[in-house]
Amino acid sequence: MYERHILICAGTGCISSGALEVKETLVDELEKHGLTNKVRIIMSGCHGFCEKGPIFIVYPEDVFYCGVQPEDVKEIVEEYLVKGNMVERLLYHDPVNDETHVSHDQIMFYHKQLRQALRNCGVIDPENIDEYIIRGGYKGLKNALKMEPVEVVNEVKSSGLRGRGGAGFPTGMKWQFANSSKGDKKYVVCNADEGDPGAFMDRSLLEGDPHAVLEGMCIAGRAIGADEGYIYVRSEYPLAIKRLRTAIGQAEEYGMLGENVLGLGFNFKIKIKEGAGAFVCGEETALLASIEGKRGVPRHRPPFPAVEGLWGKPTCINNVETLANVPLILRHGAEKFASIGTEGSKGTKVFALTGKVNNTGLVEVPMGVTIREVVFDIGGGIREGKKFKAAQIGGPSGGCIPEEHLDLPIDFDSLTTAGAMMGSGGLVVVDEDTCMVDMARYFLSFTKKESCGQCAPCRLGTTQMYNILEDITEGRGKPEDLKLLEELAWAIKKGSMCGLGQTAPNPVLTTLRYFRHEYEAHVYEKRCPALACKALLQYQIDPDKCIGCQRCKKECPVEAISGEKKEAHEINQDLCIKCGACYEVCPKKVRAVQVLSEGLPESIEEKEACEEGSKCQS
Amino acid sequence: MKHFIDHCCEKCFNSKENPCEQFVECCLDGPLCHESEECKEARQQIVDRYSHSPLFREQ
Numbered sequence: 226m227y228e229r230h231i232l233i234c235a236g237t238g239c240i241s242s243g244a245l246e247v248k249e250t251l252v253d254e255l256e257k258h259g260l261t262n263k264v265r266i267i268m269s270g271c272h273g274f275c276e277k278g279p280i281f282i283v284y285p286e287d288v289f290y291c292g293v294q295p296e297d298v299k300e301i302v303e304e305y306l307v308k309g310n311m312v313e314r315l316l317y318h319d320p321v322n323d324e325t326h327v328s329h330d331q332i333m334f335y336h337k338q339l340r341q342a343l344r345n346c347g348v349i350d351p352e353n354i355d356e357y358i359i360r361g362g363y364k365g366l367k368n369a370l371k372m373e374p375v376e377v378v379n380e381v382k383s384s385g386l387r388g389r390g391g392a393g394f395p396t397g398m399k400w401q402f403a404n405s406s407k408g409d410k411k412y413v414v415c416n417a418d419e420g421d422p423g424a425f426m427d428r429s430l431l432e433g434d435p436h437a438v439l440e441g442m443c444i445a446g447r448a449i450g451a452d453e454g455y456i457y458v459r460s461e462y463p464l465a466i467k468r469l470r471t472a473i474g475q476a477e478e479y480g481m482l483g484e485n486v487l488g489l490g491f492n493f494k495i496k497i498k499e500g501a502g503a504f505v506c507g508e509e510t511a512l513l514a515s516i517e518g519k520r521g522v523p524r525h526r527p528p529f530p531a532v533e534g535l536w537g538k539p540t541c542i543n544n545v546e547t548l549a550n551v552p553l554i555l556r557h558g559a560e561k562f563a564s565i566g567t568e569g570s571k572g573t574k575v576f577a578l579t580g581k582v583n584n585t586g587l588v589e590v591p592m593g594v595t596i597r598e599v600v601f602d603i604g605g606g607i608r609e610g611k612k613f614k615a616a617q618i619g620g621p622s623g624g625c626i627p628e629e630h631l632d633l634p635i636d637f638d639s640l641t642t643a644g645a646m647m648g649s650g651g652l653v654v655v656d657e658d659t660c661m662v663d664m665a666r667y668f669l670s671f672t673k674k675e676s677c678g679q680c681a682p683c684r685l686g687t688t689q690m691y692n693i694l695e696d697i698t699e700g701r702g703k704p705e706d707l708k709l710l711e712e713l714a715w716a717i718k719k720g721s722m723c724g725l726g727q728t729a730p731n732p733v734l735t736t737l738r739y740f741r742h743e744y745e746a747h748v749y750e751k752r753c754p755a756l757a758c759k760a761l762l763q764y765q766i767d768p769d770k771c772i773g774c775q776r777c778k779k780e781c782p783v784e785a786i787s788g789e790k791k792e793a794h795e796i797n798q799d800l801c802i803k804c805g806a807c808y809e810v811c812p813k814k815v816r817a818v819q820v821l822s823e824g825l826p827e828s829i830e831e832k833e834a835c836e837e838g839s840k841c842q843s
Numbered sequence: 844m845k846h847f848i849d850h851c852c853e854k855c856f857n858s859k860e861n862p863c864e865q866f867v868e869c870c871l872d873g874p875l876c877h878e879s880e881e882c883k884e885a886r887q888q889i890v891d892r893y894s895h896s897p898l899f900r901e902q
Contacts, residue, residue, distance in 0.1 A: 226888075230895030267895070284895035348899070355847050356893045358870050359900055367867045479848050480862035488862040 227265040229306065230284040234347060236271030236432055237425070237464055239278035243294055244268075247279050250295040254302040264306065270433015272347035273587035274334055277317065280347075287328040290315040320583045321605050334584045337602050339565065341573045342389075342549045343589045346433030351468050354475040357436040363481055365555030369444045370489040377448040378404050381551065383559035385571035390416055390507070390544030391622065391648050391724065393570070393637040396551075399541060402531035403449040406539035411451035413442050414535060414542040417458035417465070418512060420504040421620030422671060424651040426575040427545035429587050431458065431465035434549065435472035439495060441548030443486065444555055446493045449541050453494055457512050460499040469497055504621075504675035508723045509542045511677065522677045523723035544649070546575055566592035570636035574647065580617075580654035581608050590635065597631040600654055611656040615739070619648025621668045621675075622728030624735030625661060644735040646728065660757035661740040662747050665732045666694035672729035683726030686717035690733060699760040702748035711737060752824035759803045763821050766807075768793035770817035777807035777818055793817075844885040851882035871900075 231251065233244050248266060255261050272280045277291035283305065290301060290312065297315055304310045317326045319333065326332050340346070349356035357363070369377050382397025403411065415438060419427040431438060442454045458466055473495055476482040484492050498516045505511050506521040513535050515521035534540025543551075550572055554562045563571045570592040576599065579585050583605030590599060596616050600606070607613050615625040618635075624645030626633060633639050637647050655664065673687040690713050693706050714730030714737075721727045737744060746752045753761040766777070766786075773791040785801045788794030794817075796807070811818040844851050847870040854877045857863035865875045871890065874882045894900055 226891055232895070265892075265895075285897075287896065349893075353893070355870075355889060358847060358867065359890055359893055361900075363867045478859065480857070480859055480866060483859065485862060487866060488864040 228263045230265045230267060232267045232269045232280075232282045232284065232347065234270075234272045234278055234280040235268035236275070236278075236346075236429055237462075238271065238275035239280060240464070242278040242292075244279040246295045247281065247293055247298055250298040251302070254298050258302055258307055260302070260306060267350045268352075269348065270346040270351045271343075271429035271587055272329075273338075273343070273429075273589075274332075274584070275586040276584070277586075281315075282329065287330070289317055289327065289329040289332070291317050319605070333605060334586070334588070334603055337594065337598055338589050339573050339591045340589045341553060341565075342430065342437075342546050342575055343433070343587070344553075345437060346429060349434070351433050351435055352471050352475075354436060354472070354479055357434070361556060362436055362552070363440055365552035366440050366443050366447075366481065367487060368555045369447045370487060370491050372447075374404055374448050374450055377444065377555070380559050381448065381554055384554045384562040385559075385566070385569075386547065386550055386554060386562065387570060387637060388544055389546035389550070389574065389647075389649065391619075391646070393647055396543060396547055399531060399543070400445065400448045402529070403451075403539050403541040406532050408539045410453070410536075410538045411449055412535045412538055412540040413445045413449065413451045413454040414509075414512070414516070414530075414540055415442055415454065415456040415458075415545060415548055416507065416509065416512060416542055417456055417462075417545045418500050418507040419459070419462075419545070419649060420502070420507050420675075421622075421649055421651045423579045423653060424577045424620060424649055426577055426587060426650045428462050428465050430545050430549050430575075431462065432468055435465075435468045436476065437549040437552055438469075438545055439472055439476050439482065441543070441551035442495060443482065443491075443493050444551050445541055445543060445548065447491055449539070451541065452492045453496070455496050455498050455516055455535070457498050457500055457506070457516060459502050461502055466497060466499065473497075503677075504671075505677045505723070505725050508725060511723070512542070513540065522679050523725075525722060546650070567634060567636045569638045574635065574650060576650045576652040578604055578652050578654070580652075581611065581656040581659070582606065582654045583608055592636045593634045595632045595634055596626060599635065599652065600631070604654065607654070607656050611658065614655050614657055614659060615661065617653040617655065617664065617732070618651070619646040619728075619731070620651035621671045622646060622724065622731055623648045623651065624731045625655075625664070625739060626735075627739040644731065644738055646731065658755055658757065660698070660753050660755040661736040661743050662694065663698050663753075663755075663757050665736045666691065666698055668732040669694055669729070672725065676725060676729075680720070680722040680726065682717045682720030683722070683729065686713055686720075687726070687729050689713055690717070690730065694733070697744065697747045698753070698758040700747075700751045700758075702744075702751075704748055706748060707737065707741070707744055746824075750824035753822045756820055756822050758822075761822050761824075762803055763798065763823070764796055764801060764803060764805070764807055765819050765821060766794050766796055767817050767819055768795075770815055772812075772815055772817070774812065774815075776810040776812070780806045780810045782806065844882075844889065847886070847889060851885045852877075852879065854879075855882075 281290040281293040378400045386396040387393040508523045511521045511523045530540040575589045669691040673691045676683045678684045771793040778786040785797045808818045
């Protein structure tokens with residue numbers, strides 16, 4: 226038996242930070258110290274705390290080392306494993322209270338989390354089916370195979386599980402439709418086409434616990450009467466695909482997949498279809514078209530896939546996180562699952578927490594926790610002591626939640642009421658330095674590019690909205706633009722054929738709703754309050770502060786700065802391209818270069834005229 | 844017996860072609876079709892090998 230187990234995170238994030246090199250060095254160091262047979266190395270899935278990677282945990286003590294590099298491994302082995310001395314510098318230091326924590330459960334980032342869907346991520350070796358079984362894996366499938374299909378459907382219905390991919394449709398109801406559809410052949414499809422910028426919930430689940438998704442698919446197959454499943458996963462996720470292939474091979478060898486599963490007369494096989502990365506293929510009908518080898522574009526519904534799906538057969542499509550929750554329901558019962566969460570949203574939700582918070586990474590929280598708890602407790606608050614401005618939830622389809630709604634409970638219905646949506650789980654926190662108009666423009670630039678172009682409201686509408694937003698951020702905004710933006714947004718929402726177009730205006734609508742003053746500052750005063758929109762900024766040098774060090778002059782790429790050494794410098798505004806290089810190099814103690822957005826006098830006159838109704842068309 | 848799929852002794856018949864209904868339960872609490880301390884110990888060794896913390900098996 227091993228005396229110690231060392232878990233090294235082998236999620237994509239930690240691998241890119243050097244986890245594989247850390248492992249190689251550890252193997253060598255253990256050999257040098259005669260510890261090879263006493264210490265087991267486990268390359269686990271994602272621990273969630275990606276910004277602190279590579280994560281390196283020593284069990285059974287649960288010592289959490291973070292940011293470990295190959296050159297640190299020798300010290301860990303010699304000092305900790307051999308002599309028992311803690312390597313303090315590699316422990317986690319809380320940036321908020323400066324405390325040092327030894328084990329991971331002491332860290333605030335993990336404290337308020339409830340890892341259900343991620344139960345095995347960062348705990349097991351995802352390429353070892355035995356470990357999955359020890360953790361209770363495939364018990365849910367066994368239970369499902371002992372039940373009638375309709376009983377399985379009813380169990381999932383009773384649990385209150387709703388789809389984690391975006392819209393939150395009740396999973397049990399979807400299964401009921403597919404179960405009652407007539408067909409000589411049915412399919413289960415796992416939607417792993419995760420496309421929101423910055424989102425990596427599904428990738429981490431597939432990389433860290435692929436068997437949970439396979440088990441969920443088998444149970445879905447039992448519930449609807451399907452004997453074949455597809456996992457549609459983007460080819461940008463090579464590690465997830467590799468681990469899925471390994472897991473499928475093991476599950477077939479162990480009799481959990483294939484003919485006569487567990488000797489109970491159920492047949493189910495799973496295939497992988499690699500997608501090329503189009504965002505629209507996350508839409509279920511586009512995804513099905515792509516699996517069929519056609520161009521990945523949505524089609525009109527009805528008929529819904531549960532009635533007429535893959536190759537015209539009844540098909541049940543569920544998201545990765547949804548499927549990872551299913552084995553828990555069949556193992557522990559619907560009641561236990563439903564005991565967590567709120568009235569209308571049961572269970573937990575995984576979020577990719579990113580942006581201007583101290584702790585970024587993958588977090589899983591019970592439905593009903595507030596945005597404040599996620600941002601300030603788990604996320605550790607805003608970086609550099611700056612002020613929270615908004616949380617952008619749900620990716621390009623979601624919306625921005627302002628400070629006054631920080632105590633909003635995170636569940637499907639509350640977020641929709643606030644104008645946002647759960648989406649697949651992207652949660653981007655922005656501070657006072659982020660311009661909300663520019664943020665809306667960014668998301669529109671994404672949806673505009675990803676629109677399949679099939680329906681006019683989405684294809685033309687998102688482009689028009691983007692052009693207006695670009696005008697506003699570049700100082701060409703007109704007073705009537707705000708009304709036009711709103712009209713366009715509602716027309717696109719109502720007229721678009723699929724979810725992409727129907728939700729694309731959300732970032733614009735929520736920023737207009739909660740941050741209208743920022744739009745007005747851009748349009749009427751040609752001013753960006755967050756000092757983010759380049760075209761509306763002016764760089765100036767304060768002659769009283771400038772020490773004439775010439776750093777800015779040397780750095781300026783267009784030679785817009787003049788001035789003799791040890792004398793105050795000046796920026797020629799006609800030449801300045803507003804690249805900010807002078808601001809970056811100006812010594813922090815001096816701060817002579819200043820960035821301003823004071824607006825144009827004629828714009829203020831225009832606003833006043835607009836308010837009087839003499840010039841403004843709106 | 845290195846993995847759960849390996850047979851603990853000649854009494855185990857589980858295979859891909861002839862799967863045992865009780866395989867999942869047998870991995871952790873087996874053997875269920877016969878009594879043998881040795882076969883039980885073989886399974887426990889697999890569990891112990893991978894269990895890096897007391898909570899590993901609990902779900």
